[in-house]
Amino acid sequence: MIVKETEQPKGVVVAIHGAFEHAGRYEWLFSRINFHGYHVVAGDLPGQGTTPGRRGHIQSFQQYLDTVLSWFEKAKEYDLPIFLLGHSMGGLIAIRTMQKTDVYKDIDGVILSSPALGMKNGLARPVYYLSKVLNVATPGMRFKTGVRSEIATRNEGYNAHDVSDPLFLRKVSVRWYHEFEKAIAAAFKELADYPDIPTLLLQGGDDHLVDIDAVKEWFNKIDVSEKMIKIYEEFYHEIFNEPEREDVVKDLIHFIDHQIETI
Secondary structure, eight states: OEEEOOSSOOEEEEEEOOTTOOGGGGHHHHHHHHHTTEEEEEOOOTTSTTOSSOTTOOSOTHHHHHHHHHHHHHHHTTOSOEEEEEETHHHHHHHHHHHHSSGGGGOOEEEEESOOSSBSSOOOHHHHHHHHHHHHHOTTOEEEOOOOGGGTOSOHHHHHHHHHOTTSOOEEEHHHHHHHHHHHHHHHHTGGGSOSOOEEEEEETTOSSBOHHHHHHHHHHSOOSSEEEEEETTOOSOTTTSTTHHHHHHHHHHHHHHHHHHO
16 A cells, blocks of 8 residues: 655545556645645555565456455545545446445545446457466466557656556556456446445546547436536546646646535
């Protein structure tokens, strides 16, 4: 678990990173959130970063939710407003946490960054059917993700760093893939279970990983009194790592500050 504190905090942001990466890639973002007066609680998800166990493998998507709930318990210790921020698969985890648990009762807002609600690079149909068999026979079998940093962000500094980053995940298991896929389907199937909580969705307009149409479809269907979406037209998937990332942080902080003012 990572805890980044600031002086005279106004609230706490629980941050969830995406697939294949780790929380360490967000040091810059965490420092900016601290600068604007908010603690940050985060960490590496199971099977990723520095967590123990087999890399790129989970038994169930529920493991992600359980991990986030442990971060949430830490955030509650501050007795301050809490906001949930999730990027990509982290956005999907945030959605499923809202749909499947009652922590929303103590959360004052959700921020979804390019949430993984539909992927552009799925498995070819014959490979997909084979993977369903392998998910039963050898669920721990891993395959290359095929995801390259240069299609995730235009920030060349991040691209160069990711190539040599030993914590950047390059293989995932068959079980991971199918749990991920089932979670996406459940996010749509259980739309009615998403609580009426202020939600901000930030999406890169030139996203090469996430299906933007699927993201918009999910967002338009949730029954939430206060919801906002912003599309950054030329941005790639990792909007908090893009060269214009300061603009994204401004929108993030504006949303959180507004919720604080209305509490």
